[in-house]
Amino acid sequence: MIRFISIVIILxxxxxxxxHPRENRDVLFQTSTINALLEGVYDGDITFKMLxxxxxxxxxxxxxxxxxxxxxxxxxxxxxxxxxxxPVDDFMKTPFAVxxxxxxxxxxxxxxxxxxxxxxKYVDNLLPxxxxxxxxxxxxxxxxxxxxxxxxxxxxxxxLVEVVKSQPIFEFSNVKGTIVGFWLPxxxxxxxxxxxxxxxxTDDRKAGGHLLDCQVKDVRIEIDxxxxxxxxxxxxxxxxxxxxxxxxxxELENIEK
Ligand code: ZN
Numbered sequence: 001m002i003r004f005i006s007i008v009i010i011l012x013x014x015x016x017x018x019x020h021p022r023e024n025r026d027v028l029f030q031t032s033t034i035n036a037l038l039e040g041v042y043d044g045d046i047t048f049k050m051l052x053x054x055x056x057x058x059x060x061x062x063x064x065x066x067x068x069x070x071x072x073x074x075x076x077x078x079x080x081x082x083x084x085x086x087p088v089d090d091f092m093k094t095p096f097a098v099x100x101x102x103x104x105x106x107x108x109x110x111x112x113x114x115x116x117x118x119x120x121k122y123v124d125n126l127l128p129x130x131x132x133x134x135x136x137x138x139x140x141x142x143x144x145x146x147x148x149x150x151x152x153x154x155x156x157x158x159x160l161v162e163v164v165k166s167q168p169i170f171e172f173s174n175v176k177g178t179i180v181g182f183w184l185p186x187x188x189x190x191x192x193x194x195x196x197x198x199x200x201x202t203d204d205r206k207a208g209g210h211l212l213d214c215q216v217k218d219v220r221i222e223i224d225x226x227x228x229x230x231x232x233x234x235x236x237x238x239x240x241x242x243x244x245x246x247x248x249x250x251e252l253e254n255i256e257k
Contacts, residue, residue: 027230029054030099030231034096034192043093048089108221108223137179148164
């Protein structure tokens with residue numbers, strides 16, 4: 001009997017003790033840094049098989065900057081510059097991605113039509129502090145959505161600010177879909193995008209992109225409070241040599257908006 005109890009205790013310690021960091025689902029996982037992406041570091045070492053181990057929800061891009069990435073309910077999608085959505089296989093890689101396991105801590109229904117800017121201000125008031133990370137999912141009916149994607153690049157890679165000068169833009173009206181993204185604190189400058197960074201996908205999973213503008217009709221806003229960060233940096237020459245010491249906030253705002 002004592003032997004049985006000690007086995008149970010050891011098993012308990014193993015399950016809830018040692019494996020705790022892996023089991024914690026309130027971790028923001030990110031690959032590389034936003035400033036590295038701005039500098040043209042468009043190749044990473046992290047596969048989507050690896051990324052999946054850190055989250056079922058998130059946004060990012062693909063090696064060679066081949067489109068916008070959106071992850072929702074455990075599925076990852078590639079929105080290429082042609083506006084179409086392609087399946088993402090385990091062996092594809094990402095130079096920049098942010099994911100978490102999405103489990104909302106707060107859910108609010110919003111049935112007043114408003115534009116993206118107003119909606120963001122509304123969400124601002126739902127956040128209990130501006131000092132932790134939030135994963136945000138906004139699902140429902142949209143009067144209008146404007147997105148963009150980025151075209152696949154060839155080496156030598158141009159800087160991101162050059163690429164977005166010719167970004168394809170997509171507009172949708174009266175569409176059902178989901179916004180997937182994050183709100184991050186100001187102190188994340190250089191590492192990630194401070195404030196909101198959203199991608200969008202339609203309910204039929206046929207279109208989407210990096211969100212530029214929208215007008216919501218009636219949506220459900222879900223917020224996942226995320227107090228931990230796990231960052232993995234690329235281990236190759238392009239990343240090692242890129243100058244990440246410069247302040248790029250203005251440039252980032254032009255690219256994101
Ligand atoms: Zn984006």
